[in-house]
Amino acid sequence: MLDLPFDFAPFEAGTVWLAGAGPGDPGLLTLLALHGLRHADHVVCDALVDARILALVRPGAVVETMGKRGGQDSVRQTDITDRLIELARQGSRVLRLKGGDPFVFGRGPEEALALAQAGIKFRIVPGITAGIGGLAYAGIPATSKDTNSAVAFVTGHGADGEVPDEFDWDALARGAPVMVFYMGLKHLDRVAKRLMAAGRRPDEPMAVVCDAATPRQTVLETTLGQVAEAVATAGLKPPALLVLGSVVRLRDRLDWWSPA
Ligand code: SAH
Secondary structure, X not given: XXXXXXXXXXXXXXXXXXXXXXXXXXXXXXXXXXXXXXXXXEEEEOOOOOHHHHOOOOOOOEEEEOOOEOOEOOOOHHHHHHHHHHHHHOOOOEEXXXXXXXXXXXXXXXXHHHHHHHOOOEEEEOXXXXXXXXXXXXXXXXXXXXXXXXXXXXXXXXXXXXOOOOOOHHHHHHHXXXXXXXXXXXXXXXXXXXXXXXXXXXXOEEEEEXXXXXXXXXXXXXXXXXXXXXXXXXXXXXXEEEEEOHHHHHHXXXXXXXXX
């Protein structure tokens, strides 16, 4: 397939690879994830994985979609981990494929912990997370020398589906010049108000990137004060990333990609 001057780790029978598929564009898969796709007996993927990536599986491999979308518990997490354990115990090479990176807001750690507890060998195959690679496809860097030397990745809803309250919003608003929100649409109005109450200016630039790095990518540029209304008016749907901060302004010169 690929003529490379090194060997990949062998995909052993009875093991699980927890791999990231990147934000969308199949070209953003890692070589190791591609190797996993080509050697897995079972691919258990979540709902965000692009069909063009699933088309790369080895002929004869079984593909199952088990995953969550937009924070909805379409499948119970324990059902997913039980299935991974069951397949591994049957001696399968199991590729658990997730959107973006498996260890960024993706329940990867929970699945790896369950595998560890069950005594199943696993490997983590990191992927390009949407909050970095997806934003790059919208011409928005996570950092740049002249705008920010820190960036916060934040989930727009916590494990219970509500606005996360386990962190200090005031400290976050003061300390993170750029914030990238995953799963941010559901509670957008409340989060935006919370950030303004914590001192962020309503005219701060904000972008909403839907289906980043896919042929359906759309980008809305707005401000913190107007984002909730703008998203509602445009009828934007998940998956979406929200970016707050002056990196958004660089997009007028860095918007390099057109999805069509
Ligand atoms: N593990 C994933 C994130 C899973 S949480 C990663 O590292 O990227 C799911 C959230 O990720 C979505 O609600 C959305 O906020 C974001 N997301 C994932 N893929 C996306 C894409 N192609 N475009 C926009 N947002 C995306």
